[in-house]
Amino acid sequence: PxxxxxxxxxxxxxxxxxxxxxxxxxxxxxxxxxxxxxxxxxxxxxxxxxxxxxxxxxxxxxxxxxxxxxxxxxxxxxxxxxxxxxxxxxxxxxxxxxxxxxxxxxxxxxxxxxxxxxxxxxxxxxxxxxxxxxxxxxxxxxxxxxxxxxxxxxxxxxxxxxDGEGATKFITITVEDAKNEAEALKVAYAVAHSPLVKTAFFASDPNLGRILAAVGNSKIPDLDATKVSLWLDDVLVAKNGGRAPEYMEEQGVAVMSQDEITVRISLGRGDACETVWTTDLSHDYVSINADYRS
Missing domain, CATH: 3.60.70.12 (L-amino peptidase D-ALA esterase/amidase)
Structure with a gap:
C-alpha cells in the first residue's frame, strides 16, 4: 500500500x-x-x-x-x-x-x-x-x-x-498462533506503535503490563486473554494472560538491556504467524523532530 x-x-x-x-x-x-x-x-x-x-x-x-x-x-x-x-x-x-x-x-x-x-x-x-x-x-x-x-x-x-531517528534498540515483534495473517499483523503493530511500550524499551524496563495492554488494545473482538503468552527473547514472562510463575524480574531486565530484543506473543487461537521490526522511542527522537523541518 x-x-x-x-x-x-x-x-x-x-x-x-x-x-x-x-x-x-x-x-x-x-x-x-x-x-x-x-x-x-x-x-x-x-x-x-x-x-x-x-x-x-x-x-x-x-x-x-x-x-x-x-x-x-x-x-x-x-x-x-x-x-x-x-x-x-x-x-x-x-x-x-x-x-x-x-x-x-x-x-x-x-x-x-x-x-x-x-x-x-x-x-x-x-x-x-x-x-x-x-x-x-x-x-x-x-x-x-x-x-x-x-x-x-x-x-x-x-x-x-x-537507523531510525533517535533509535537505540532494534526490536523484532513476532505474533504467532493467530487466526490469520491480518490478525497477527494487527497485534504486532499495536505493540510496535505503542508509545508506552516503545519508551519502556528505551528505559530497558521489562514492563510486561504495557505489552499485554497493547495486545488488548489491538481490538481483536473475540480475543481470549487467558490464552495469551509472552516471551522476551527466550524468557517466558506471561502465561495464560498473567505473569508466568517462574518469571523473575532480573531476567526481563537482562533482556531489555540488550541492543536487540525479540518479543514473541502467542494468541493461542490459530496457526498464523507474522513478524514486524521496530525501534524504541528516545529523547533524541523528540529532539530531531522538534528541530527538523523539511
Missing part, C-alpha cells in the same frame, strides 16, 4: 529530461554508494546491499539502496527503496514480484507509525545477465530468485529501522 498526499505541480518535461541527461553522464558501476548517500535525509548512514546468486548455473546480481529514518510505517512513508537485478523478469510477472518483496520486507517495518507523501519502492530488471528470462512463477528458478530479492529487501528495510 502507498500513502497519498498533496498534489503538486508537475515538473516541466524539459527540466526533467535535462536532469536525466545530466545524470546519465555520471553512470558508473561504482556509483551505488554515491546514490545511496544522495537520497539521505535524516539518515545517519547510507544503506546499500548487494549479493550474487546462482540461477541455473548463471551468476546474477541483486543490488539495492534505501533511505529512511523517521516517518516510517508500513505504508512506506518517507522511505525510498530501489532494488535492481540483472536477470530478466517478465513484464507480467514483475508487478507481482515487487508486491511479494514489499510485503515481506518494507511493509513489515515501523519506526514511529507516521507516514508521509513521497514513498517509493522500485524493482528494476535490466536483463543484462546471461541467465534465461524468468517469465512465470512456475519457473523452477523463481523461488530462489524471490527468496534472494526478499533477503535484500529485508536487509535494506531493517537497516532503516536500525
Amino acid at each position: 502507498f500513502s497519498t498526499g498533496v498534489i503538486m505541480e508537475p515538473l516541466p518535461m524539459n527540466r526533467l529530461l535535462k536532469g536525466v541527461e545530466e545524470a546519465a553522464k555520471h553512470l558508473s558501476r561504482t556509483n551505488w554508494i554515491a546514490a545511496a548517500e544522495a537520497i539521505m535525509t535524516t539518515d545517519t548512514v547510507p544503506k546499500c546491499v548487494s549479493q550474487r546468486v546462482m540461477l541455473d548455473d548463471e551468476d546474477i546480481t541483486i543490488t539495492g539502496i534505501s533511505k529512511g529514518s523517521g516517518m516510517i510505517e508500513p505504508h512506506m512513508a518517507t522511505m525510498l527503496g530501489f532494488i535492481a537485478t540483472d536477470v530478466a523478469i517478465g513484464q507480467d510477472l514483475i508487478g507481482k514480484v515487487v508486491k511479494m518483496v514489499a510485503d515481506a520486507s518494507y511493509n513489515r517495518i515501523t519506526v514511529d507509525g507516521d507516514t508521509s507523501t513521497n514513498d517509493s519502492f522500485v524493482l528494476i530488471s535490466t536483463g543484462c545477465s546471461n541467465a534465461r528470462p524468468i517469465e512465470s512463477m512456475d519457473d523452477p528458478r523463481f523461488d530462489d530468485l524471490l527468496d534472494s530479492l526478499i533477503e535484500v529487501g529485508q536487509k535494506l528495510s531493517q537497516a532503516m529501522v536500525r
